[in-house]
Amino acid sequence: MNPNDIQITLLEGLLSEDRTLFFDLARPRSFEDLQAIVTEGEAGDAMYVIVSGTVRVEKATLDQQQEVLTSLGEGECFGELALVDSGPRSATVRALGATEVLEFLQSDLNTFFDAHPNLHRRILQNVAKITAQRVRRLDETLVQSLYDSILWLDSRFAIHGWNKLTERRTIFDDAATDDLLERDLFEAAPQLGGGVRQTVMQVIASGDMATMGLEYKDAKHAMAYFEITIAPHLDGAALGFRDITDSKILESRLIQAEKLSMAGQMSAEIGHELKNYLTVLMGHAELLQMNSKLKGDERIERSLGAIANQLSKMEQFASGLMDLGMLRSKTEAAHINLLIEKLISFIQGQSRFHKVEFDRDLGTDLPLLDIDPGQIQQVLINLYANAADAMGEGHIETTTRLNPADNRVSVVVTDHGPGMPEDVVMRIFDSGFTTKDTGHGFGLAICGRIIENHGGTVDVVSDVGVGTTFTLTFPIKDNG
Numbered sequence: 001m002n003p004n005d006i007q008i009t010l011l012e013g014l015l016s017e018d019r020t021l022f023f024d025l026a027r028p029r030s031f032e033d034l035q036a037i038v039t040e041g042e043a044g045d046a047m048y049v050i051v052s053g054t055v056r057v058e059k060a061t062l063d064q065q066q067e068v069l070t071s072l073g074e075g076e077c078f079g080e081l082a083l084v085d086s087g088p089r090s091a092t093v094r095a096l097g098a099t100e101v102l103e104f105l106q107s108d109l110n111t112f113f114d115a116h117p118n119l120h121r122r123i124l125q126n127v128a129k130i131t132a133q134r135v136r137r138l139d140e141t142l143v144q145s146l147y148d149s150i151l152w153l154d155s156r157f158a159i160h161g162w163n164k165l166t167e168r169r170t171i172f173d174d175a176a177t178d179d180l181l182e183r184d185l186f187e188a189a190p191q192l193g194g195g196v197r198q199t200v201m202q203v204i205a206s207g208d209m210a211t212m213g214l215e216y217k218d219a220k221h222a223m224a225y226f227e228i229t230i231a232p233h234l235d236g237a238a239l240g241f242r243d244i245t246d247s248k249i250l251e252s253r254l255i256q257a258e259k260l261s262m263a264g265q266m267s268a269e270i271g272h273e274l275k276n277y278l279t280v281l282m283g284h285a286e287l288l289q290m291n292s293k294l295k296g297d298e299r300i301e302r303s304l305g306a307i308a309n310q311l312s313k314m315e316q317f318a319s320g321l322m323d324l325g326m327l328r329s330k331t332e333a334a335h336i337n338l339l340i341e342k343l344i345s346f347i348q349g350q351s352r353f354h355k356v357e358f359d360r361d362l363g364t365d366l367p368l369l370d371i372d373p374g375q376i377q378q379v380l381i382n383l384y385a386n387a388a389d390a391m392g393e394g395h396i397e398t399t400t401r402l403n404p405a406d407n408r409v410s411v412v413v414t415d416h417g418p419g420m421p422e423d424v425v426m427r428i429f430d431s432g433f434t435t436k437d438t439g440h441g442f443g444l445a446i447c448g449r450i451i452e453n454h455g456g457t458v459d460v461v462s463d464v465g466v467g468t469t470f471t472l473t474f475p476i477k478d479n480g
Contacts, residue, residue, distance in 0.1 A: 026102035031095035053099030147240035154236040355393030370477040390417030
């Protein structure tokens with residue numbers, strides 16, 4: 001491909017012959033998928049222009065995870081700032097698929113710019129324009145990742161601006177933007193209440209930012225949850241809203257599922273012990289009723305009959321407690337991939353998972369499953385938590401696949417922790433068995449029972465020093 005045929009912002013305003021002179025400095029280079037072209041921290045001694053393909057710009061976070069900042073395509077350049085400030089690379093740039101670039105060494109560019117000062121000035125102007133555009137784009141991306149909507153108020157709470165950044169719900173119930181301008185915020189959205197009003201007043205008066213939660217029942221009487229960030233802006237304030245309803249509902253379901261599971265497990269344990277005692281008592285009662293020395297005494301026979309009757313009722317009660325421990329499921333048609341994505345999105349911000357990276361390979365042809373979403377999420381969060389605790393840091397891999405041969409869907413969760421010896425693997429689903437100092441031993445026992453109640457299976461393979469893999473299988477929902 002002829003570089004002169006590519007629209008390159010870096011060279012805007014240059015004549016064709018000047019572009020040709022510039023391209024004569026370049027060295028063509030090819031990179032394979034995910035190959036690093038430049039690495040964060042290394043010396044910046046070259047600039048690059050993308051001829052074909054795409055690259056991904058990523059930066060290491062404080063916990064050494066790679067955060068993707070942006071992607072660049074044909075005609076865009078990278079590495080140019082290192083030539084301006086002579087600093088080390090501020091990010092890693094990685095090829096996405098087969099990628100062709102032109103590499104311009106700093107030493108060659110210095111010589112070229114000394115010989116062509118007018119071209120040097122023009123290219124530096126283009127570098128400034130590219131940098132400004134990228135900063136603006138990064139700002140917009142950061143704002144959109146943090147908030148679903150933003151509005152601006154004056155000191156009298158009149159709305160001066162309103163920007164809906166995502167398709168998620170807002171506090172205005174689909175009110176048109178034009179209808180909001182100049183209206184009093186607390187009249188337009190009375191559900192905000194006095195608490196938000198007071199916080200806005202404090203922010204305007206102090207100049208300090210504040211973050212608060214908001215919950216209310218919407219027009220359909222469903223609970224809505226928002227996180228509001230309030231910041232001073234001119235003589236008023238700016239409010240950023242983030243809809244966290246899905247996270248709150250998921251959190252509530254997980255907590256409730258855990259409570260129910262623990263209650264069910266305790267009930268089953270109590271019921272089991274009661275039945276053991278009652279079996280002995282009922283046996284003795286039957287022997288007394290069969291004793292010939294006691295027969296004929298109407299009062300004794302009546303008393304023995306009452307005892308036997310009450311013992312029978314207690315036995316039924318104990319059986320009921322055991323039934324409660326069966327964790328009966330309330331199933332519905334659900335997509336396992338969506339369930340996994342929502343769960344990971346919710347938990348990966350928790351401190352327990354700060355050093356864990358979730359890798360997903362989710363099948364694209366999966367049918368709906370007839371499952372209890374809350375219970376299956378409980379199983380997965382238990383597996384994820386155990387994996388995170390075992391590894392401390394690392395990758396947890398989740399794979400979903402359709403297995404048409406046996407008409408089932410599999411969910412595979414793999415960690416790369418210390419693994420477990422065979423004698424531990426044999427007991428991990430036993431009630432009360434745990435290898436943790438603070439564990440209660442109910443977690444995996446409950447998980448096993450939940451999967452069993454769904455007609456599924458759980459298999460575990462673990463290698464000491466390598467890691468552990470749990471494979472869950474579910475029967476496919478019969479749509480016939």
